[in-house]
Amino acid sequence: MPESRSILITGATGLLGRSVLQRLLAADARLRAVVLVRDSSSCASIADTANVHGRVTLVEGDLRSAGLCLTSETLAMIRRQVSAIIHLAASTSFSNTLEDARVVNTTGTLHLLELARECRGFERFAYVSTAFVAGRRTGVITEELASPSAGWVNAYEQSKYEAELFVCREAADWTILRPATVVCDDRNGAVSQLNAVHRALRLYRAGLVAMMPGINGSTLDVVTTEFVADAIARLALRDDARGKIVHLCAGEGALPLGELLDMTYACWARDSEWRRRGIARPPLVDLATYALFERSIEEVGDASIKRLTRSLSHFVPQLALPKVFDTTTARALLGDGAPPVRDFWLPMLQRLFVDGHATLGTPRAA
Amino acid sequence: MSAPGISGIAYALPAHRRDLSELAALGQLESDPSLLAQFGFDGVHVAEEETPYSLATTAATTMLSEQRVPPESIDLLLYCGTSSLAFAPHGGTADAACLLASTRRFQYPATRLQYDLGLERASTIALDQLACTSLFAAVRLARATIAVGEARRVLCVSAEFFPECAGREAIFNCTSDAGCAVLVDGGAQRNRIVASAEITKGYYWDADALRNEIVASYFPTAKHVIDETLRRAGWSPNDVTWVIPHNVSVRSWEILLGLAGVPRARLWDRNVSRIGHTLAGDNFINLRDAIDDGSIRPGDRLLLFSYGYGAHWTALAVEA
Ligand SMILES: NC(=O)c1ccc[n+]([C@@H]2O[C@H](COP(=O)([O-])OP(=O)(O)OC[C@H]3O[C@@H](n4cnc5c(N)ncnc54)[C@H](OP(=O)(O)O)[C@@H]3O)[C@@H](O)[C@H]2O)c1
Numbered sequence: 001m002p003e004s005r006s007i008l009i010t011g012a013t014g015l016l017g018r019s020v021l022q023r024l025l026a027a028d029a030r031l032r033a034v035v036l037v038r039d040s041s042s043c044a045s046i047a048d049t050a051n052v053h054g055r056v057t058l059v060e061g062d063l064r065s066a067g068l069c070l071t072s073e074t075l076a077m078i079r080r081q082v083s084a085i086i087h088l089a090a091s092t093s094f095s096n097t098l099e100d101a102r103v104v105n106t107t108g109t110l111h112l113l114e115l116a117r118e119c120r121g122f123e124r125f126a127y128v129s130t131a132f133v134a135g136r137r138t139g140v141i142t143e144e145l146a147s148p149s150a151g152w153v154n155a156y157e158q159s160k161y162e163a164e165l166f167v168c169r170e171a172a173d174w175t176i177l178r179p180a181t182v183v184c185d186d187r188n189g190a191v192s193q194l195n196a197v198h199r200a201l202r203l204y205r206a207g208l209v210a211m212m213p214g215i216n217g218s219t220l221d222v223v224t225t226e227f228v229a230d231a232i233a234r235l236a237l238r239d240d241a242r243g244k245i246v247h248l249c250a251g252e253g254a255l256p257l258g259e260l261l262d263m264t265y266a267c268w269a270r271d272s273e274w275r276r277r278g279i280a281r282p283p284l285v286d287l288a289t290y291a292l293f294e295r296s297i298e299e300v301g302d303a304s305i306k307r308l309t310r311s312l313s314h315f316v317p318q319l320a321l322p323k324v325f326d327t328t329t330a331r332a333l334l335g336d337g338a339p340p341v342r343d344f345w346l347p348m349l350q351r352l353f354v355d356g357h358a359t360l361g362t363p364r365a366a
Numbered sequence: 367m368s369a370p371g372i373s374g375i376a377y378a379l380p381a382h383r384r385d386l387s388e389l390a391a392l393g394q395l396e397s398d399p400s401l402l403a404q405f406g407f408d409g410v411h412v413a414e415e416e417t418p419y420s421l422a423t424t425a426a427t428t429m430l431s432e433q434r435v436p437p438e439s440i441d442l443l444l445y446c447g448t449s450s451l452a453f454a455p456h457g458g459t460a461d462a463a464c465l466l467a468s469t470r471r472f473q474y475p476a477t478r479l480q481y482d483l484g485l486e487r488a489s490t491i492a493l494d495q496l497a498c499t500s501l502f503a504a505v506r507l508a509r510a511t512i513a514v515g516e517a518r519r520v521l522c523v524s525a526e527f528f529p530e531c532a533g534r535e536a537i538f539n540c541t542s543d544a545g546c547a548v549l550v551d552g553g554a555q556r557n558r559i560v561a562s563a564e565i566t567k568g569y570y571w572d573a574d575a576l577r578n579e580i581v582a583s584y585f586p587t588a589k590h591v592i593d594e595t596l597r598r599a600g601w602s603p604n605d606v607t608w609v610i611p612h613n614v615s616v617r618s619w620e621i622l623l624g625l626a627g628v629p630r631a632r633l634w635d636r637n638v639s640r641i642g643h644t645l646a647g648d649n650f651i652n653l654r655d656a657i658d659d660g661s662i663r664p665g666d667r668l669l670l671f672s673y674g675y676g677a678h679w680t681a682l683a684v685e686a
Binding site for chain 2: 206207208209210211277278280281282283285286288292293295296297300301302304308
């Protein structure tokens with residue numbers, strides 16, 4: 001990498017992007033960042049970072065269009081200055097149609113790859129994917145390109161998978177980082193952005209969901225923002241990460257679903273008001289039984305329970321597709337693994353349900 | 367003393383039957399009849415001439431005579447049903463409020479039944495507020511009373527109907543009027559009651575306000591009660607020869623069997639279309655019919671499960 005370089009980063013207004021940008025700037029005082037945002041007026045915190053460091057340039061654009069809706073001056077500036085792209089932006093909703101997911105996640109990535117090809121002295125395209133490009137596959141998931149044969153649980157997974165294929169095909173030098181689902185900021189359990197997991201937990205806590213897909217051997221692989229953002233910042237530009245696919249996952253530290261439910265319901269039961277309701281712990285069921293239940297809700301449920309159940313259907317089937325994410329490459333590169341889920345799951349529940357979450361921002365699906 | 371068992375069952379259905387299209391034409395269904403047909407329903411029996419009391423009497427009389435049980439051998443009569451509606455004919459309920467305001471409120475069906483059946487020695491207890499699990503509660507109470515030596519023979523009688531104004535659908539289940547009598551005997555040769563379990567969740571008492579929560583709680587709690595019953599019986603799910611259901615939607619049974627780990631083929635569901643659900647104890651009606659049609663053989667392991675809106679979950683393990 002050149003002595004004084006510029007990176008282009010996307011998704012810096014998002015949960016992970018924010019943290020990654022801060023870490024990159026803090027780690028390398030010479031680093032300059034061109035930050036692609038959709039609306040610079042709503043990016044006060046990034047603008048502040050720019051004022052403090054004078055190393056951040058905000059550019060307004062959108063992944064959905066070829067040329068990213070950037071002005072020709074901006075494009076020229078990027079082509080001249082940018083030697084690496086760290087691509088985090090994505091449409092992270094699990095309920096998107098395939099068309100909507102693809103337009104940002106797949107085609108958007110392609111647009112960025114096209115721009116990368118035009119950059120002089122371009123070195124690295126770091127793509128932040130998801131561990132769940134594995135889709136419906138079960139068993140040990142290696143840090144390699146997935147085969148599409150098993151299909152996916154939702155369009156988000158598929159669109160991210162397709163983007164990975166483009167990255168490997170189109171970029172001369174790439175790194176793919178695949179986080180598991182982020183559920184809290186750090187080991188202390190603070191939650192600064194709600195996602196589908198938190199919303200699902202709320203529904204289960206409210207006693208509005210009858211069952212959970214899952215079988216013996218199912219685990220929940222979740223991680224903290226701290227771990228993922230730190231790993232992305234450390235690996236995205238590293239030479240020895242070239243051509244590597246890296247699982248930023250709990251891996252062996254994922255929690256078996258049964259144990260996770262035990263912990264969760266025991267935590268909720270400490271609240272005597274909640275305990276008195278006698279809300280039953282959901283049984284783990286195979287996908288066929290869960291599908292029958294979903295069908296029955298579609299047939300007999302009122303509008304609100306249908307909506308709730310559909311919101312879960314976009315991702316909970318993953319729980320019945322047991323997989324263990326191999327983290328050999330991640331460990332070798334980082335020198336350590338992700339914190340075990342057991343370390344932060346309870347603190348996260350505590351923050352979310354006991355202490356409340358007045359400080360939470362706008363919920364996003366991820 | 368051998369374990370108490372069910373030595374006789376009889377039931378009475380009103381003569382008149384309405385199929386789904388008739389019920390729909392009369393505005394007595396909330397859902398599309400084709401959906402209810404998918405759930406296994408075909409029609410229900412509707413009391414026109416009969417009263418709950420007459421259905422109870424017919425069921426009990428039939429049972430005593432079929433089993434050749436001398437009325438005076440009954441130690442305890444357990445009656446289940448809404449007493450203020452017991453004598454109302456033609457589904458008429460307009461009288462119910464006036465009845466409560468007068469001394470006629472003390473005209474109880476339980477005591478009248480004791481007299482009409484000639485149960486000279488039987489003490490009488492009435493059960494209410496347990497919805498579709500009432501007859502289960504009576505059978506459990508009978509078993510416990512026999513087990514402590516306070517009775518040898520207990521007659522459990524249940525009769526319920528839907529007033530005309532109520533329609534015929536309760537939460538996607540088509541419902542018949544019916545009466546059912548079950549004899550629990552300390553010396554029964556068949557249908558030994560091996561185990562039971564039940565859960566009441568008072569949080570769901572206001573069923574209308576918590577409808578979605580109840581839909582969600584139904585399955586996990588049902589699974590829990592079934593698991594617990596099987597555990598107490600020392601059976602595995604695969605040991606169950608027949609599940610004798612309450613006649614609610616077959617779809618909901620398929621889900622519950624999936625949860626409980628009992629194969630779908632073990633569900634004795636022949637009465638869902640013929641009778642539909644009853645508040646009076648469809649599991650026991652089904653048990654009788656399953657014995658009569660030869661489905662059940664001595665030694666078979668039977669699992670009976672029912673849910674009572676309001677909210678009670680209950681199950682029995684019975685060895686045929
Ligand atoms: N968080 C997780 O649990 C998780 C787990 C696995 C993988 N990932 C991956 O990690 C990356 C970051 O996730 P996150 O949770 O930080 O996401 P997030 O909070 O949902 O943020 C998404 C980011 O993408 C930007 N974006 C969306 N559509 C865009 C478009 N058309 N053009 C330009 N920018 C656009 C958003 O900008 P606006 O502010 O303008 O909306 C925002 O900055 C994503 O690629 C995601 O797939 C996340």
